[in-house]
Amino acid sequence: MFKSKTKLLQLIVTLSACAFLLIPTIMSVMAGLTANYFKGISSGLTLKWVFQVWELYADSIFLSLWLAIACLIVTLIVGLPAAYGLARHPGWLSRLLEEFISLPLAVPGLAIALALLQLYGSMKGFRASWAFILVGHVLYTLPFMVRSILAVLAAIDLKTLEEGAASLGASPWQRFRDIVVPNAMPGILAGALTVVTLSIGEFNITWMLHTPYLKTLPVGLADSYASMRLEVASAYTLVFFILIVPLLMAMQWASARAQRKTK
């Protein structure tokens, strides 16, 4: 009896937590699809607002996608060798470096953005280009890439594997290509999805760094809530969901896979 009561309690808590999270989401999505939110659903369902969002903010959507891809490329080029170096030379210096790379996680995005503005704000061409926002995104996402790869590399005996390849005649570059990269792949994949998801969703830094001509998806969202009809802003949220939810799910899958590898 007691057992089923606690079960019941558990069920109630779980359901109410779900409702707490889901109802605003559903409300928001519904608002984006109703003809007139203040009259309610009775006013009819429409895709009008979604198309309007596309007309007004297509640039933001593409900018966000390009930024995410560019951010992924940069974090891969910097992060993979960095994680490899850290994994191959464990010691206090490596730990310190790892913490240093992870610092942007602890510092508020606002502070990072202010620092970047102070440092590069006067370089007009750079300040106004999308590369400026990219720098902010790379700073913020790099630790996720490095740590994700590092976790997978730390779980395998990389040194001995590389020695094995070397004894078979493989040069350092061939060892990196044939042994390090394939074995780090689950970590690279999980890191890549995390970086893309974070970059698309990043608001704090981007909001500080953006110019009126360079709005990313989340910045555009804030803008639409501030200056558009509620239906338009809600339709924007729907568009955002459609982009980000599949990415989130892929990220879940990839990090579960990477974790299996480290066991």
Add this chain to the structure above:
Amino acid sequence: MTLRVTNTAKTYPDGTKALLPTELSVAKGEIVSLLGPSGCGKTTLLRIIAGLETPDAGSEIWFGNDNVTSLPVERRKVGMVFQSYALFPNMSVRANVGYGLKMQKLPKDEIESRVTEVLELCQLQEFSGRAIDALSGGQRQRVALARAIAPRPRMLLLDEPLSALDAALREALRDELAMLLREFHITAIFVTHDQDEAMAIADRVAVMSHGHVVQSGTPEELYRNPNSPFVAGFVGNAMRLEGKVAGSTLHLDGGELALPRDGTGHNVFVRAEDVQIDTEGPLNGKVESVTFFGTHYRVGISGIMTDVLTSTYAGQNAPKVGERVEVSIKPEALMLLPEGAEI
């Protein structure tokens, strides 16, 4: 190819002198075992020969007429079998074995035919498509060996190739490994801390202790004529007979023994299998323990010297604990080693 290692030493960055200046030569086709207790520098010496560790200045390593001291491992053309096997988890058995050939940039069909040949030799045909983590320990060991010999290296180096296996499998694979190494006709050095393994596989054994090669010779030589108490003890578990040497007689608590020659200034050692329970024997002691080993008994006898003297007894009716027994040891079975030769 012959290997010559001269004046080779290794001091690790933290100051550990893992290997003191060492000489070693291995003839073409010879199988040499580096035998010694844990931490004596066996792996260090093997890794220096492979090129995985840089020796101290003054060291020289010659492969035939090439001085390879400053050559990195990937250009030394040695085959290496690691203790943990270090098989590539991202490749199939076939790809593992073919990797060295791929690095030599051989044509595809030649790689295929040579991999097939090596897989057959190591009886791995049926596993060729498998992933590494779908193999048993013994199979992995064979893949590691196949991968190392496929590129036809100048020399094969094996670091405790059997130690990752359980005891029963180890014994079976020991003989198989000895046979395969002979079939390859390859110069090979293998590291072990198991004297039975060294004796079973090697043509010659180099016994190491504290960063030195203390004695090197055929298994028989080491067994019959050890040059130090350490070798006598490590190879075949010789015991020291604690007594007083007077001329060619050894006085023990339990009686007197004739020595093969004048033993002044020497310690006397004997192995358990040479200690015989014999009613005519000159020594007298009391049975302390009897352990049955299937093929023989191990009998511990007290009263002959301070420590218990161990004897192997192969007969049917072993003495009982508490019985008094007579013991004889043939003079030629006694090993006289100079005092103070402790290493």
